[in-house]
Amino acid sequence: MLSNLAKMMFPPKEVLGIDIGNCAVKIVFFAEEKKVLRLKDWGYIPLAIKADTPPEEKKAIISQEIKSYLRKKGIQARYAAASISGNAVIVRYVKLPKLSKKELALTINVEAEPFIPFDIKDVNLTYYILNETSDSGEPKMDTVLVAAKREAVQDKIDIISGAGLDPLIIDVDSFALETLYGALAPGEASSVLLLNIGQKVTNLSIVSQGVTRVVRDIFIAGATFDKAISKILKTDAAAAEAAKRVKSVIVSDEDKAAAIEAFDRDGIAVSKAAAGVLRDLYTEVSRSIDFYLSQGVDHSISKIILSGGMANLGNISKFLAAEFKVPVEIMNPLAFLTETPKNIPADVLPSLAVASGLALRKLKDWEE
Numbered sequence: 581m582l583s584n585l586a587k588m589m590f591p592p593k594e595v596l597g598i599d600i601g602n603c604a605v606k607i608v609f610f611a612e613e614k615k616v617l618r619l620k621d622w623g624y625i626p627l628a629i630k631a632d633t634p635p636e637e638k639k640a641i642i643s644q645e646i647k648s649y650l651r652k653k654g655i656q657a658r659y660a661a662a663s664i665s666g667n668a669v670i671v672r673y674v675k676l677p678k679l680s681k682k683e684l685a686l687t688i689n690v691e692a693e694p695f696i697p698f699d700i701k702d703v704n705l706t707y708y709i710l711n712e713t714s715d716s717g718e719p720k721m722d723t724v725l726v727a728a729k730r731e732a733v734q735d736k737i738d739i740i741s742g743a744g745l746d747p748l749i750i751d752v753d754s755f756a757l758e759t760l761y762g763a764l765a766p767g768e769a770s771s772v773l774l775l776n777i778g779q780k781v782t783n784l785s786i787v788s789q790g791v792t793r794v795v796r797d798i799f800i801a802g803a804t805f806d807k808a809i810s811k812i813l814k815t816d817a818a819a820a821e822a823a824k825r826v827k828s829v830i831v832s833d834e835d836k837a838a839a840i841e842a843f844d845r846d847g848i849a850v851s852k853a854a855a856g857v858l859r860d861l862y863t864e865v866s867r868s869i870d871f872y873l874s875q876g877v878d879h880s881i882s883k884i885i886l887s888g889g890m891a892n893l894g895n896i897s898k899f900l901a902a903e904f905k906v907p908v909e910i911m912n913p914l915a916f917l918t919e920t921p922k923n924i925p926a927d928v929l930p931s932l933a934v935a936s937g938l939a940l941r942k943l944k945d946w947e948e
Contacts, residue, residue, distance in 0.1 A: 594620065595748055596660040597756075597939030598646065599932075600739060602779045603627055603802075603889070605646060608913075608935040609655060619914060619921050622935075623649050624928050639735060643742030650743070660745040661938040665753035666781045668732030670696060671724065671795040678712060678719035696727045703727040710791065724792075726752060749941050754785040754795040756937030757887070761787055763916040763940055771872075771879040774911075775865065776933055777890035779803055783934075784865060786872050788879055794872045800861045802890050808853035813846060828894025829854050831902065835895075854893060862903045887911040887933035913937075 599606040607623035625645050629638055650657065672695045679687065688707060693700045710722040733750050740747040757774045765772075769789055776783040779802040786794040802824075810820035827850040830836050839847050869881055883906055886897060891910050901908040912929055913936040914921060924932075 594657065594659075595939060595941065596655075596657050596745065597935040597937065597941070598660050598662045598740065599753075599756075599935040599938065600642060600662055600736065601627075604931070605642060605649075606932050606935040607646070607649065608932055608939040609657065610939045616918055617916075618919065619917060621653055621655055622921070622924060622932060623653070624931065625649055635735075639739050640742060643739050646739070646743035646745075658746055659748040660740045660743075661749040661751060661941050662736040662740055662747065663751040663753045663756050663934060663938055664728055664732050664736060665783055665797050666799075667797075669726065669728045669752055669797075670698065671726050671752065671754070672696070673710075673793070674723055674725055675713065675715055675720040676723045678721050684709075692725050692727070695725055698727060698729065700727075702730055704730055704733050726755075728752070749938070751938055751941065752795070753783040753934050754792060754797075756934045756941070757783060757785050758787055758792045758937070759940050760913055760933055760937035761885075762790055764911075764913070766790075769879075770882040771877065773865070773869065773881050773884045775884060775886050775888075777801055777861075777886065777888040779889060782861065782888070782890075784868055786868065786881070788877065793875075793877070794868055796868050798861065798864045800857060800864060802888075804860075805854055805857050805890065805893070808857050809850055812849045812853040823850050824854070824893060827851065827854075829858065829896060829899045831895045831898045855899065858896070858899055859903070862900065865904075881906055883907040883909065885909050885911045887913065887930045889931050891930035892927045 605625040611620040771788040774785040782798040830851040897908040
């Protein structure tokens, strides 16, 4: 009784990682017990919100879903981290004049404005200095600029606050993935491409020696697959989504022969549609890889790691490995834990990547 009262009065400082997607809310909650990090709880909350729902009503529905989940699970949490991506955020890697931290803080809006395609008054702007360098003999700083539309940031804050939580951090999906990868592969020296394929957007990050060097959001994602499958099967989006869950991309001659022998017309059609979308995605990702390599880097891409709901598409890793000619793996975002949880369905795990990265931010940033 007293311990429960104490938890209510002084809730622990752990941070909920909350990934608010288009189809579901994903929640990850870590706790450090005797210097060992453990998964305290997790959640996958499907959202069935009509497309024409007003924005304020939509936010209220999502807040209530999160609040109900926390109450049901009995989670005593105060702080949360969420993230944004897509058209709401711009990440730019630029060279700025070498300035002191104080000078840069005073002039960052002026220095950043030429690189940001939004009105500087409409964004929240932050930056991170990667290293000092020079350009034509002039001292410079390699700097990451992040500009997020104030409205998009406020939407996340409203949802988190509406769920009864304090929004500690509003991150960027790609940087949450970087945080997670740092836990999964500490000290990794090679260059890895992280591809988080959600419903509306695919987050691309190229991480080299533990630092993200390229960030890009690609608007080829789950909804693109649904549209292509719906068209080829002449069915609605719901049926296309269902077909996508049970069918696979045909990669080998053996798979093709088996599908023909079984008269699996739907399977062959789904594979054809999905393969077309994957080739479009390959083209876009290749452009980002080419951009990365054009910077004169020391490391080419050693492997690709997939996460997000579309990582569950059958044979997607085999298909992309054949296209990119590098190993492709499906991420287990909780593989760094000493005790691997047994109660999380295999098809849910890849979807928890961003939420896991957000939940880990507490360990890095709470004291900063």
